[in-house]
Structures are given as C-alpha cells and as structure tokens.
Amino acid sequence: MAREAVYQQSDPEKSAADGGGDPPVDGEGNVVASNTPDPHDSSLRPRRMDEMVGQRDVIEKLKIAIDAAQGRGEPLGHILFDGPPGLGKTTFATVIPSEMGTTVQMANGAGIRAPKDLLPYLTNLGEGSVLFIDEIHRVPKPVEEYLYTAMEDFRIDIVLGEGVNARTLNYDLKPFTLIGATTRAGMLSAPLRDRFQIREHLGWYSLEDLCEIVQRNSVKLNLPVDDDSAEVIADRSRSTPRMANNRLLWVRDYAQSKAGGKVTADICEAALDMIGIDNLGLDKQDRGYLDTLMRIFAGGPTGLDAIAHTMNVSSDTLEDEVEPFLLRSELIVRSRRGRMATQKAYRHLKKTA
Numbered sequence: 001m002a003r004e005a006v007y008q009q010s011d012p013e014k015s016a017a018d019g020g021g022d023p024p025v026d027g028e029g030n031v032v033a034s035n036t037p038d039p040h041d042s043s044l045r046p047r048r049m050d051e052m053v054g055q056r057d058v059i060e061k062l063k064i065a066i067d068a069a070q071g072r073g074e075p076l077g078h079i080l081f082d083g084p085p086g087l088g089k090t091t092f093a094t095v096i097p098s099e100m101g102t103t104v105q106m107a108n109g110a111g112i113r114a115p116k117d118l119l120p121y122l123t124n125l126g127e128g129s130v131l132f133i134d135e136i137h138r139v140p141k142p143v144e145e146y147l148y149t150a151m152e153d154f155r156i157d158i159v160l161g162e163g164v165n166a167r168t169l170n171y172d173l174k175p176f177t178l179i180g181a182t183t184r185a186g187m188l189s190a191p192l193r194d195r196f197q198i199r200e201h202l203g204w205y206s207l208e209d210l211c212e213i214v215q216r217n218s219v220k221l222n223l224p225v226d227d228d229s230a231e232v233i234a235d236r237s238r239s240t241p242r243m244a245n246n247r248l249l250w251v252r253d254y255a256q257s258k259a260g261g262k263v264t265a266d267i268c269e270a271a272l273d274m275i276g277i278d279n280l281g282l283d284k285q286d287r288g289y290l291d292t293l294m295r296i297f298a299g300g301p302t303g304l305d306a307i308a309h310t311m312n313v314s315s316d317t318l319e320d321e322v323e324p325f326l327l328r329s330e331l332i333v334r335s336r337r338g339r340m341a342t343q344k345a346y347r348h349l350k351k352t353a
C-alpha cells in the first residue's frame with residue numbers, strides 16, 4: 001500500500017520578500033513547511049485519488065500512468081495541470097505523490113526569482129520524488145532554462161566564474177517528477193510546455209459532482225446536510241469545488257448561530273442570501289456590474305473602462321474577476337463594440353430591456 005505523502009512546503013511570498021532566498025531546510029536537509037495552510041482547506045482537501053470527485057477522465061489517465069511507472073520502477077512522467085482557480089490542481093499535486101508513496105516538495109513560481117532559488121529544491125530531490133511548482137508560468141526565463149535539462153536529462157549545468165575562467169559544473173539529479181500547475185497555460189513557453197509528458201486541463205464541475213463534494217465534506221465536518229441543501233450550495237458555487245467548500249463552511253457557521261446547527265435548504269438559502277450570493281452564484285459585485293450595464297448604459301454595447309469608472313473599480317478587477325463568470329453564464333457578451341447584457345441577465349435581475 002502506498003504511504004502518505006510527506007508534505008514539504010515553502011512560503012513563496014516569504015522567499016520573494018527575502019529576495020528569493022533558499023527554502024527553509026531541516027536538520028536532514030528536507031525543505032520544511034514555513035507557512036500554515038488554511039486548516040479548513042487542508043481538512044477538506046482529498047488526500048487520496050479515490051476521495052476526489054469528478055475529473056474522471058483525468059483521474060483514469062493518471063491512474064494508468066502511475067500504475068505503469070510503478071510497474072517499470074521508474075518515476076512518473078512530468079505532469080502539467082492547467083485550469084481556472086479552485087478546480088483541483090494543487091489537490092492533484094498532493095494526491096499523486098500519496099498514490100506513489102513518495103515525498104513532495106512544494107514551490108511557487110512567484111518565489112523562484114533566480115536559479116539559486118531553484119537549486120535547493122532540485123538538489124533535495126529523492127529518487128522518484130515529486131517537485132510541485134505552482135504558478136509555473138511565473139518562473140523567469142533564466143530559471144526555466146535550468147528546468148529544461150533537469151526535466152529531460154535529470155542534470156543541471158552550473159556555470160562558475162566568468163569569461164575565460166568560466167567552468168561548467170555538471171550535477172546529476174535523482175530521477176524525479178515535476179508537477180507544474182498554472183491558471184495561464186498560454187503564458188508557458190513552448191519548450192517548457194513540451195517537456196511535460198502528461199498535460200491535463202481541469203474543467204468546470206457538474207452540479208452532480210459539486211453536490212457530492214458538499215455531501216462528502218459535510219460528513220467530514222460532522223454536519224448532516226440533506227440532498228436539497230447540498231443542491232442549494234452546489235447551485236451557488238460556480239462549478240468550483242473551492243467555492244462549494246467555502247459556501248458550506250459559511251452555511252455551517254450560520255446554521256450553528258441561527259438554527260441550532262440544523263441545516264435545511266431554507267437555511268442554506270438564507271445563509272447565502274445574507275452574504276449576497278444569489279441562486280446563480282452571482283455576488284454583489286457581479287450584480288452591480290449588470291445593474292450598471294443595464295441602468296446606466298441601457299444594456300450596452302459599452303466599453304469596459306466606462307463600466308469600471310462608473311462602478312469606481314479598476315477595469316482589471318472587472319476583466320479578471322467579474323466578467324469571466326458573467327460571460328460563462330451567458331449574462332453578458334463581449335463584442336468589438338463593447339459589453340452587452342443578454343436577455344438572461346435582464347430576466348435574472350427582473351428588469352426589462
């Protein structure tokens with residue numbers, strides 16, 4: 001049976017603040033945790049592949065790859081996960097080493113500013129162990145070049161000195177698996193992308209899968225939740241497990257303080273209404289956007305900047321945080337002439353065009 005993975009995590013922000021210093025290392029040279037993960041997140045995060053819900057095709061392919069690698073006694077091929085936030089990239093990166101019975105070091109692309117920040121991770125690698133680099137698109141080009149030979153030949157070439165005195169030191173690494181995660185696959189350079197043997201895109205979760213996640217997590221939280229309640233939470237979670245977990249945790253607080261700990265569909269609705277989450281999963285800012293577009297700009301088409309100025313928020317916030325879900329929910333459309341509200345948006349806000 002596979003052992004639990006040993007989690008070794010460094011704090012990317014701290015490393016960055018330190019000028020990208022070395023990750024903290026314990027007496028045996030293992031990179032150790034320097035930040036405390038969110039207790040709720042870690043208690044709800046699946047620890048084994050079988051505990052994961054949805055993403056069945058991805059799980060099936062990974063199981064085959066893990067099985068084959070273990071059969072050959074080789075490390076698993078490098079894996080790249082891409083997809084929007086909260087869909088399970090980090091979760092996959094922690095359950096895979098568990099399944100393989102190996103250790104994992106966690107790094108963040110934002111914390112690796114120079115090759116010297118990457119070296120401790122590479123030299124700490126054990127045979128067949130996993131290096132997880134989150135936000136791998138943020139790794140700068142000079143560091144990326146070290147990854148090429150590390151990934152392909154399990155070797156790094158360090159140049160010492162300068163000019164005519166320069167010498168190259170070849171350092172052999174233990175065969176390992178790199179798992180990369182990114183929300184911006186398009187920002188990865190082709191040479192890096194092509195060095196991942198397995199590439200998986202994580203897509204949105206179905207309502208059924210989200211209900212199952214809510215049900216399973218309610219058991220972990222010791223909070224009985226019936227099917228109708230799970231459906232209300234799933235409905236308002238934007239097809240994203242992380243949101244389903246956050247909504248569930250809020251419902252638990254609300255039920256504890258207002259209903260003696262009992263959860264019903266009505267309690268879930270009241271709890272989520274209270275924090276401004278409606279039945280499509282829109283929050284106050286999303287509805288504010290639609291209201292501005294419909295009321296001030298007669299439903300559009302209008303430019304993003306005009307909406308942003310009127311709402312007094314930055315256009316980046318709207319473009320990155322608000323519009324993707326409104327577009328996905330078919331509440332707005334983007335055309336060359338600007339943003340427009342759809343009939344569905346008018347019906348949802350009970351307004352007439």
Ligand SMILES: Nc1ncnc2c1ncn2[C@@H]1O[C@H](COP(=O)(O)OP(=O)(O)OP(=O)(O)O)[C@@H](O)[C@H]1O
Pocket residue numbers: 041042044045046051052053054055083084085086087088089090091092181183213241242245
């Ligand atoms: N397939 C799944 N089954 C059950 N729970 C899941 C699944 N995927 C994700 N989760 C839950 O959602 C939470 C967020 O997932 P995770 O941290 O893996 O997302 P991510 O893709 O790494 O997001 P980010 O891009 O923001 O880093 C996890 O803590 C876990 O509890």
Ligand SMILES: [Mg+2]
Pocket residue numbers: 089090091134181
């Ligand atoms: Mg993550």
